[in-house]
Every structure is written in structure tokens, then in C-alpha cells.
Amino acid sequence: MLAQPLSLPGPETLRLWRDLLDPVWPGALLAVAVLLAGWIGLTRWRSTIAARLRETGGLRRRLTQWLRYLAAALLPLLAALLALLVWAALARPDRPELERLLRLLLPVLAAAAVLALVNCAFTLLSAFGRRATREITRRLPPQLGLAAGLMVAALLLRQGVPGLTSGPAGAAALALETAAALIGLRAAWQQRQTLRQLLKGESATPDEDPPTLPERVTGWVADHWHLLAIGLILAGMAGRYGLFGPDHRTGLFADLLLALALLAIAGVGILLAERLHGHILGRMQVVAGTGLRDRLALRLGRVIRTGVQIAVALWTASAIAALWWPGLRQDGTAVTAGLTTLVALYALWVIWTLVDTLLDWSASHSMGRGTRIRTLLPFLRNFAFIVVATLAAISVLSNLGVDVAPLLAGAGVVGIAIGIGAQKLVGDVITGIFIIFEDSIAIGETVEAAGKTGVVEGLTIRTLKLRDGDGALHSIPFSSITTLKNNSRGYGAYTISATILNPEDTDRALAEIGRIGREIAQEPEWQSLVTGPFSLWGVDQITPTGVVIKGNIRSHPNAQWALGREINRRIALRFSELGIAQVQTQPLPPPPV
Template sequence: MAALDGILATLRNDADRAAFVTQLEQLRASLAARTQAAPNAAAPATPAEAADPPPEAGLLGAVAAGLTDVGQSVREHVEGGTLRQRFAAAGEQLAGRLGTAWEEGDVLRFLLWAGGGWGLAAALLYGLSALPWLRPRRDAERFHPESRADLWRTAGLEAARRLAPLVPATMVIFGWTAMVPGGWQEARLFLAVATPFLLGALVWRLGYPLFFLLGPLRGWQIARYARRRVLPWLVALAALAAASSNLRDAELRWIIGPDAALLAGLAVDAALVVVSVLFVLRRRRAVRRLLVDSRTEAATGKGGTFRAVGRTVADYWHFLALILVAGHVISRLLGLGQGAFLGRALLSIGMILLVITVTFALSGMLARLTEAMQQGRGSLARQLQGRYLALLRQLLRVLATVAVAVLCLRLWNFDILAWISGGIGFAIFRPIASIAVAVLVGWVIWITLDTAVEHALTPSDSAGRPRDHSTRARTLLPMLRNFAFVVLCALTVIAIMSNLGINVAPLLAGAGVVGLAISFGSQQLVQDVITGLFMLIEDTIAIGDTIDTGDRAGTVESVTIRTVRVRDGDGALHTIPFSQIKALKNRSRGFGVYTVKVVVGYDTDLDRAMKIMNEVGEELQNDPALGPNMLGGLAIWGVDQFTPDGITILGGLRTRALQQWSVGRAFNLRLKQRFDREGIALTPPRPSLVMPARGAWPEPEAGPDSGTEARQPA
């Protein structure tokens, strides 16, 4: 109605009607100039037709097509003279309106009329503030509340003192057009200039008691610092936001001209962006201290969902503020910013806080459930549920971020759902969704395999009973897990590259050729790998086994796909390629046998000696330390051979793997002790030479032919 009344008033007035006709002629001339700038331009294509990339281009091709389309649009605007025409049209509009109004004396009348209202409001605001009973109290008089009720009472009285002078000033501003009537255009300009100052004064006067209430929670020092350093920035932001909102009003744009209002709005928005960025960068820590008290959090170490949300917002509020400022700038440049920055920013912050609160509540519930499932040694299904719940927590945060982005973009007049439904948006969204699905599927498969392997290698089951893992399982399962990880990573990378628009077929073919060349050039390496693979599959060797390869013997410490590492008795570590192992002796499989070899004299009673050997073997079986390592008593195989040293009796002790030497040493010790008590010699006595006494044998004849000389008697 006000706009129609303004048009009717313009048409009734001859001078206003002539100015209006002049503006319409200028608008037509501007449109004609834009049309002549591109006379041979084809019909504009739809966004889907203009920026639809080829199907095989992938994400990189879609992004390149979108950037090309945006760059072409920007270039057309710049080269077509859109900005120059905007400035020229704005200058013509301001010159026409101000020139006509100056010639007719409307400018002077408006300044006198509006100046009276502005001056009266300012006089009331600052005059009443100087009264003793409305003057704000000093910090020393109000910053010492004794109780919570006293705090709220003091804050309320302080707010009343500060807002009382603002009430009559506001009444004067909004009632001036009724007290001193003027035209609707003058009234709209009067309010457009006054409302930013009123909003700034409201924030300034209301900020003091609000910061006063934060004193007991955050400390009086930070509260005073916020009043001095933070509050002026908030006042400037509120005033600039109100001015930016006023310049988008249709009536004000009609009064000062659409192009002039657009350029003025852009200038105010630029100032708003600069002030916002400076405020965020310079007062980041102060605002964080106001949002959450880090000292109390660190001292107590407690906090629920709302405290967690508060800490998160306090830690990352500057990023959120910069994102909102960037969104406002982009929306204004794209022509989407038709709403007020302050209102949309507050709605966005409220929406983000709501989504974050719900997400933190659900995430905390899932975290407690996951912790309960992962306590102790549960079954495989329980451990998988715990890992899946942890993955669900991450997905919940990602989905919450996406939901916040979609809702905020919709709030800032950008319908991303409609954008991704076709054209360049769908071409960008489809490969991103494919990449996300590929990563998610690979992640789920890896979680399942890793949990299954970890559960299989646990030393005890869910009931706490120890498990008897085979060395084959302890060797192969970690290797298979690593192999699966490499395969999943390779497949995921291939899927990502394919969705990015990179042709992976030549890469795979080239990798195959390179692999074939490497296999031909390193036949020894291929032989090591193949031999080791068959050895591991056939369970020939495992970690912890004691092996003998002919030239090296020791305990297996680690096994790879190509080599085995053996630690010998001297502590040296040998790395042996599998292809160098021609024959392998594994002492750790099944059982061990200690060969008993006893040599007795020919005068020994063999039956009695073998009976004693059996008795010693039975004593070993009954021994609490050695008996569990034996799989049976002594098995005497019989008399093996007759040698010059004596009669050899052979037997065997069957023991657990790698225990034959300790059992054999203990058997030898006890057998020696028993034979000594029984008077049985293990070896015959050494032969001795007995010399006869003198005269027992005839003396040899002396003579030259006897080979001896005659001896003289002593």
C-alpha cells in the first residue's frame, strides 16, 4: 500500500512524474546497451546444458566444467560492462534524484525536518543518561553481589538505568513522522538512517548488564575485559547489519534508485565483512573464555552433553563465524542474499547448536554402549558390534555435518538438493557419493577382518579359558591380515581414481607389464616368494619353531613372504631366504626322542642293567617336574653291538617337542648315580701293564751277536 501510494503521489505531481519518466528512459537505455553488447549471442542454455560434463569425465571433469562455466559467466559480466553500467546507472540515479530534490528545495527541508527528530532523540538519550538516578553505577559499587538473587537484582537495575533513556529516544524516532508529518519517502529515509544507531545503542547499553551476569561464572576480570574490548565490536557489527538490511528494503531501493541501493549495500556488506573478520581474529580467545570456563572444566574433569557442546562451540566458534561471513559474501555476489545477515546468522547458529546437541547426545550413548561391549574378552559377534558402533559414531558425525551444511545453505537461499538433482550438481555429487561408498565398504570389510583376526589370536576365550593356538595360525593370520589390508587399500585407491575421472586401465596394464618385467628380472625373488608361500601353507615352519637347515640352526623369530629369521644358540640372528632352504629339520612338531646309549663291560649282568634302566625311567615319569614332559617310559631297544669298549645297550625316551634334551640329561645323571650304587661300571677299566720282578725272566746273553751288551753287576 505504501508503495502504491508513493507511485500515485509521484504521478499526480508534475515534477515527480517528469523525473519518473526520465528514470524509466534511463533504465530502457541501459537495457538497450546491454543487448547491443552481445548482438550475436545465442539463446542462453540451461545450467544443465551449459555445464554438463561428459559421463566419463568423473569428479575432476565435473569440477572443471563447473569452474569453466562460472569463469565464463564472470568474464561475460566483466567484459560486458555490467559493473561499469551499474556504477554509471547509480551515478545517474543519484544525480537525477538529488539534482531534482536540490532544485526544488526538498533536500534542505528534509535535513531540517529529519535533523530535528534526530537531535531530539539524541538529546533525550544523552540528557537522561546524565541524571544522577539514571547514571550507570561504577564497577566498585556493583561488582560485589552477595547472593544469586542480589546478582540478578543488580543486573536488572543496571539494565533499567541504561535502557530508560533509550525508550523515549526510540519513541521519538518512530513517532516523529506522526508528530511532524512528512512524505512517505522522507519518513523511510529518516528511519533508515536512525535504526542502525538505535540498534547499536541498544546493544551497547544492554551488553553491560549481560556481561555483568557472566562475572561470577567466568570471572570479573574477563567480564570487564569483554566490556572494554568485545562490546564495541558487537555494537559496530549490529549497526552495520541493520544498515545492510535497510538497503535491501524495496521502498528504500525505489527512493534512492535500484543500482545506487545495490552498490551502497555492497559497500556496507564489505565493511561488515572486514569488521567481522577483524573481530574474529583479534578477539578469538576472549570470546572463547566467555563461552566456556576452561579452568573449571580442567579442574572438575566432568561434563555432560551440553558441556561437551559448549566446549566444541567455544573451540571452533571462529571457524563458524568465518564460514558465516564467507557464506554471506558468496550469497551477495551470486545474488542470493535477500535476507538480513544478522537474522540468518542467528538462525544458522541456532540450527548448528541444535544439530550438534542431538549429535553429541547420540554419540555419547553409542560411546557408552561401545565401551560396555569392549570390556573384557567378549565373543566375536560382540567385538564386531563394538567396532561397528564406533564406525556408526563417525558416520553420525559426518551425516550431522552434511545435514548442517544443507540446512544452512537452504537458509541462505541456496537449494543444494535441487542443485545436485541434475546438471553440473549431479555430475559432481555422483562421483563424491561413489567415493564415499567405496571408502565405507572398504572400511567395513577391514574392520570385520581385523576384528576376526584379533579375536582368533587372543590368548583366552570369552570365558577366560586359555586357548591353544597353533603356530601356523599365529604365523599366517597376521600375514593374511596385512595382505588383505594392502588389497583393500589398492582397490579403494583404484575406485577413487576411477571416480575422479582418471583412466585406470592404462595404469593397471602398465602395472602388469612392470610386474612381469620385475618377475623376469628377479627370478630369485619370485622363487623365494613362491617357496615361502608353499612352506607357510603346508605348515612346514612357524614362529617359535626350532629348526635346522643344515648350515644354520636355531629358533624362528619372524617369517615374511620371502625370508625366515632364525636366532641361534649364540644369540646371532640369521636371515635365510626360502629358496636357500633345500631340506629343513623341524624339532618343534609332535614329539621328540632322546636316544639312550649305555656302554657296559662284558662281565656286567645285562638283564640287571636293563632292569635298572627301566626303573630310572619310571622314576622320571613320576617326577613332578619332568613327568609332564614325558610321553612314556624308557623303551629299551636291546643290545646294539659289541665293541672293544664294551657292550652297547640302546633305548629311547619319547618326550614333548624340544624337551628331549632336558629329560635325557636328567636320565643320564640318575642312571650314573644308580649304577654307582649298584657297582655297575659304564665302561671297562683301562688296561694296565704289569712289570715282572728282576730275576723272573732270564737275562739276555751278552755278545756282539746278541744285540745287547753285557752289564756289569752293580
């Protein structure tokens, strides 16, 4: 089909336009004059509010100041509309004249509205720490406002103009759209660096809270936003010029602009969620790694923030998908199943975060006797993870339409078979559970179990790991432990034993051993290890080899061996000085590592 020839409007068309505009042009000039006067007159007031907004602290005060700025930005529009109402009340135009007036003013009002809203958006970002440079606030909003006005004018031309055929009206609309596209391309290229810095900025959350996945995607989009904007504008104009076929001449450009607007809204929503979380953390004065409240504010707040951001991203993706693939609206079964699965997984993620945070906080605040929480932490965390992972798998399979009842029954049968075939393993696990929950041993304590003595280096649900004095690591199954001796609970005690050959030296030996015990209990170097006075028991035995003298001293756990060695050393030196013959001391076990 040949295109319709283009021709300039003739005298009759110009006369028709003059007749149509004569009744309404005074109202249009009045509205434009009021709009310009209001915008220029309120410039200083808006600047003052914006300066106060950047200096104001607190979310409520910032929002109050921003609402004032929004009112100052929209007040010229409201004044122009009020002027139109006053003119209409005085001039009393009929309905067609009033419609022509609104069509004539609609591009101007659209441009002014976009200019005001973009200014308000930059001011809002500036209030939350995203400093917009003077260049971008001075150039970009007018450019976007002009482009919006041209697009609205092109839309009105495509709806028809009295006295013009579709050919000239379409050509004029295409020219206006081309001009708007060129303005958009120029703005995107000019402001690529400044807008990138504005969109990225600094994180509002602490360093311990890394960016979420939606924030990383938003950061990547911020780095390449100008390429995305240029690509969408060029694709839209290609559709307008018919490069994608005649079916995409009118709808493609509007769809691309709507998709771009949806992406911009999603980006702003993701940034505001991050800023709001950072503001809440700042108001709470959260310090990483301290109390339970601060840990929950960081970790659970991050989960909630991520959930909000993912919800915004999914809403944007679904809106864009419905825009480009309308068939998705008819069959929503797969979408519903997917959303239900995501909600279930998110709920389990929240539960896991709560459990993991409580376990971490309990481990960091376990003080005093033993380290029971630190010992139980790996088992509890693994158990909680298995439970949450199992629930997640069941939820996903159920939402995908899989009947999970046979799977659960099969899992029960397999569990019974494993229990019968691994009775010793089950015995190890059950014994380990009782030992751990009864707090019989803990990591770092010196114990004797299954004939081995050493320091507990690790506890699993099945085995005990001991490091002996020779450096060897023993892995002892819990089922082989029949008697457990713990040397690190309550207090330690060391029994002194000395054997002398000559019975006539008994009284002197008793006196010297008692004196040595009292001396070591009073010396500052050893006093901190002693918990009770030295107890001299006296003559314990009379054997063919000599007279056995014993005593006892109490100490803090694991300190008795150091005290015993020092007392034996002093007894040996003192008896040698006094000539008390053939003194023997009991052998000491190797010290714990």
C-alpha cells in the same frame, strides 16, 4: 543519498494505530495471559519431569520422559493458540484484523517458542549425562527467547507499519536488532564457562575408544564457542550498520544467524551420535578386548559413529556454502564426484575394519597346536590392506575422471616383468605361502631347516628366522628349505645310549638303566614332562669298544633334552657307584632358547 529525517508519530498516526488495535487487543491480551498462566502453572510439573529424567535409565524411558517434558513446555503455546481460536470464533474478526492480531502476537509467540525449545534442549543434554547448571537453565533460555522476540519484531517492522515511513520503521527495527545483539553478547560472555562445561562433559564411550575427529573439532568449538558467537553477532551488526556496503544491510545478519544455527545443530548431532554409541555399548555391557561381539561393537560402532558425524558435518558445510556462495547450486558435478569418492572410501574403511577386527580376534583366540593364526596374521593383514588400498586408489581415480583401464593393464605388464626378473623371489613367496598355510611351522617352535636348528622367531612371506642355541639369528629363504624337521609337534622322544667295556656287566647295566628310567618317570619333579613309560630296548650293538645298550623315553615337545640330560647324569653316577667301567653317553644338542 541523504537519509530520511526521523520524526515521532503524530496524532493522526496514533489515532490510526488505536483504530487498528481496538478490535484485536482483547484477543492479544487473552493469548498472552493464557501463555503466562500456563508457563507459570506448569513450572513444578516440568521440574518434576526433569528430575525423573535425570534419574531414569534406559534410552526408551529417557526419551519417553523427555517427550513428556517437551509436551509440558509446549502446552502453554498450544493453550494460547487455542484461546485465540476461541476468541476468533466468538469475536468473528475479518481477515485483516486477524492478520494484525497474528503480527502483534508473533514476537511473543516466537520468544515463548525459543524459550521452551532451549529448555528442552538443555533437558535432553542433561538426560544423556550433560549436567546443566541451574544458572544457565535459569538465565540463558529467557535471554535467547527475548533476543528472538526482538528479532521477529524487527523483521515485522522492516516489512512495514501503517502510518510510518521506511525511515522511522527501519530505525526502530535497527534499534531492536541492536538490543537483541547486546543481549546475545551479554549471554555469550556470561555463560562462556558453564556452557563450555555443558558442551564438553565426559565421554560416554570407554577409554579404549578415543574421540573421533568430528568430536575433537566439536570439543575445540566448545572451548571457543563464545568467541565464535561474539564474532558472528558483531559481523552481523556491522552488516546491519552498512559497514560492508548497502547490499549487505538486510541479508548478512540473517545469513550469519542461520549459519550459527546450522553449526549448533551439527554440534548437537555429533554429541548425540557419541552419546547414542555409548548408550548402546552400555546396554551391550561391552568389555574391551574380549569377544568378537564386543570388538565389533567398539571398532565397527566407532566407524559408523564417525560416518554419521562426518555426514552431519558435510551437510552443515554444504548448507553454509550454498548460503554464502549460491553459485555452487548450479554446478554440482564436483560436489557429486567428491561425495561419491567419500562414500567409496567409507565403504572400504568399513570393510577394512571388519577384516582387521576378525584377524585380531582370531589371533587372540588361537589356542592349542601351534600358533597358526598368529603366524598368518601379519601376512593376512598386509594382504588385506594392499587389496583395500588398491580398491581405494582405483575408486578415487575413477571418480576423479581418470581412465583406470590403461593403468590396470600397465600394472599387469609390470607385474609380469617383475615375476620374470625375480624368479627366486617368486619361488620364495610361493614356497612360503604353502608352508604357512599347511601349518608346517609356527612362531615359537623348535625346528631344523637348511642345516640350522633353533627356535622360530619370525615368519615373513619370503623368509624363516631361526634363533639357534648360540644366540645367532638365521634368516633362511623358503626356497632353500628342502626338508623341514619340527621338534615341537605331538611329542618329543629321547634315545638313551650307554656303552660298557666289560660284557659281564651287561645284565647289571640293563637293570640299572631300566630302574633309572622308571624312577624319573615317577618323580613329581619330572613326571609332568613325561608322556609315556620308559622303554628299555636292550643290547643294541656289540662293538670293539664295548656293548651298546639303548632305551627310549617320550616327553612333551621340547622337553626331551632336559629329560635326557638328567637320565645321563644319573647313569653316570650310578655306574660309578657300582664299578661299571668306561660308561659313555651320546652328546646332546644345545638346548633351544
